[in-house]
Amino acid sequence: MAHDERRLEVLRAIVQDYVSSNDPVGSKALAERHDLGVSPATIRNDMAVLEEQGYITQPHTSAGRVPTDKGYRLFVDRLSAVKPLSMAERKAIERFLDGAVDLHDVLSRSVRLLAQLTRQVAVVQYPTLSRSAVRHLEVVQVAAARLMLILITDTGRVEQRVVDCPVDVDAEAVAELRTLLNSAFNGVRLIDAGDTVPDLVDNAPQHLRGLVATVSATLMETLVEPSEDRLVIGGTANLARGNALDFRGTVRPLLEALEEQVVVLRLMAQVDASTVLVRIGEENAHEALTGASFVSVGYGKADHPLGGLGIVGPTRMDYPGNMAAVRAVARYVGHLLAES
Amino acid sequence: MAHDERRLEVLRAIVQDYVSSNDPVGSKALAERHDLGVSPATIRNDMAVLEEQGYITQPHTSAGRVPTDKGYRLFVDRLSAVKPLSMAERKAIERFLDGAVDLHDVLSRSVRLLAQLTRQVAVVQYPTLSRSAVRHLEVVQVAAARLMLILITDTGRVEQRVVDCPVDVDAEAVAELRTLLNSAFNGVRLIDAGDTVPDLVDNAPQHLRGLVATVSATLMETLVEPSEDRLVIGGTANLARGNALDFRGTVRPLLEALEEQVVVLRLMAQVDASTVLVRIGEENAHEALTGASFVSVGYGKADHPLGGLGIVGPTRMDYPGNMAAVRAVARYVGHLLAES
DNA sequence: ACTGGCACTCGCACGGACAGAGTGCCAGGC
DNA sequence: GCCTGGCACTCTGTCCGTGCGAGTGCCAGT
Secondary structure, eight states: OHHHHHHHHHHHHHHHHHHHHOSOBOHHHHHHHSOOSSOHHHHHHHHHHHHHTTSEEOSSTTSOBEEOHHHHHHIIIIIOOOOOOOHHHHHHHHHHHTTOOSHHHHHHHHHHHHHHHHTSEEEEEOOOGGGOBEEEEEEEEEETTEEEEEEEETTSOEEEEEEEOSSOOOHHHHHHHHHHHHHHHTTOBHHHHHHHHHHHHHHSOGGGHHHHHHHHHHHHHHHHOSOOOOEEEEOGGGGGSSOGGGSSSOSHHHHHHHHHOHHHHHHHTTOOSSSOEEEEGGGSSSGGGTTEEEEEEEEESSSSEEEEEEEEEESSSOHHHHHHHHHHHHHHHHHHHHHO | OHHHHHHHHHHHHHHHHHHHHOSOBOHHHHHHHSOOSSOHHHHHHHHHHHHHTTSEEOSSTTSOBEEOHHHHHHIIIIIOOOOOOOHHHHHHHHHHHTTOOSHHHHHHHHHHHHHHHHTSEEEEEOOOGGGOBEEEEEEEEEETTEEEEEEEETTSOEEEEEEEOSSOOOHHHHHHHHHHHHHHHTTOBHHHHHHHHHHHHHHSOGGGHHHHHHHHHHHHHHHHOSOOOOEEEEOGGGGGSSOGGGSSSOSHHHHHHHHHOHHHHHHHTTOOSSSOEEEEGGGSSSGGGTTEEEEEEEEESSSSEEEEEEEEEESSSOHHHHHHHHHHHHHHHHHHHHHO
């Protein structure tokens, strides 16, 4: 009992030391730096068991031990207390994010902030369109037979599409169209917008029928296609910091995966806003993220997050600190977007 | 005469070989791979002179020669022919950029394309606000005393700002305001918009005076502040490719400078759309770009480029090829934005 | 003016020796 | 029965010396 207890304590000590030193940690150093109340020899026995169970491993015979993915997982699940942010950090978050002028500004400030707090690569997702609602639809005439549709969501996200019409359109029709669209869609969640479109076409006044049909087609693409999820990425310079060996091999595949966006977006799809999601090393299905850990959480309402944000770094990272930072930034972003 | 001639030929050969092999190039290899019509010994003499003049250098005694920044400069200015793009490349550009749905899509596709063509880091600037004109100004009521201003430029760029009003506003006033703003600003270049604002306030009908004044303040910030220039960056994975030694030291400062954006924007400010601008190594004032070269050109009209795009890579790069790629993409982007 | 030959200089890769860290195991103590 | 001190062992990283190869500079000859 007290047995197992201490073994876990040893694991925690190994993780902490390894994270801060980047050197495989040996029994002697452990005994010195932590008050485990036992001698190095005893610790060696515990470490042998931990290795047997797959929580730690030695890079080569006669180097210290290093946590495995499984070891980090246990650490995150059972051994780490939530580390409260320092006052300075809270202040920094406020100072950094206040004064953002628009959505993009909020998100790009957040990404820089996160990168700076965690010294890792930060990733922030734009509010998912499918979970947003229409605040306003604007129609602007660009040319005689060309309109521009502008969608503004309740989170401040703006999407635009150009629509080519088969025939010329007059200004009055544009105005009517605008009123029509707004009364039909105002406040409608984008995920439900698809259902509204057929009604719209049917109920349109005769002389607008054709126009509405054309516009609706484009609108469907914009509103309903789940594609348009975007990411803001920052802090990639942090990848070039420590030993490139932090990641198996090079950072190249990781950078490629980040630029690809798809991989990260898939991960983001799984977050909710109440608990911080941690994926460690091999737990990430995608090959390029093997050797990396991903810490993320949703922002916005707990049950219906608007989007996600998080960080990507080596498995050897400060999980408690990073989890705290990610959560704190997500809360703040959630507030900012809720009130705007 | 024929003397100098050949010496330049030798320099060209050195640059070409070094760029493709990444090994310092020696006299013997040069004689073999190029038909210079003279023996290695003669080439050695030429190289001694070139070194004397500062065009090449040897990393250590008894390695081959490597071009200096000055050597690359001469190569770019006088020794390189414009390399026409292959048919496949032209096709690739079209296929890649057609089908872009909006401005952001055009730019992010461009950046990916450019990164892929040149295998370097690509940078694309959003159309500069100061050189754009107002296509439409939209006012949306977000809350009783809060409006959202949306600016759409002739290049399709959309900017938004939230305005808090001291008193509640009714829907009718919003509509009047919209009309007022659009008739005042439609087609006005943003750089000239500042002059229009005072008139606007003075000429506003009495009951709108206060509202117009409040809104105008924000409008000034949005329209006139030159700040809001944005960049899209891609292909950073290419930095992790070759010898990290391509850049003196590590890629870290370079990545930081890229994320900083300011540095790159300052460089972009100098481009015009008719000639490709090349800055080699030390020619870049900023420290982080020492050891890197920057190839850029403006897109849009020759005399009034909308913005710039380019690539950043090691000084040891394929200048003719990259210059051709950058120019081709810029032309295509220019066309796309002109017609939208 | 160019060429072939030659001596010289270095960087780099290879290999053996060495020191240090860390382990596993075993016998003895609380 | 669990913990501890001691000891032999293993393995890596580093240092140093050597040999090789590439490339140069110079000189005498054509």
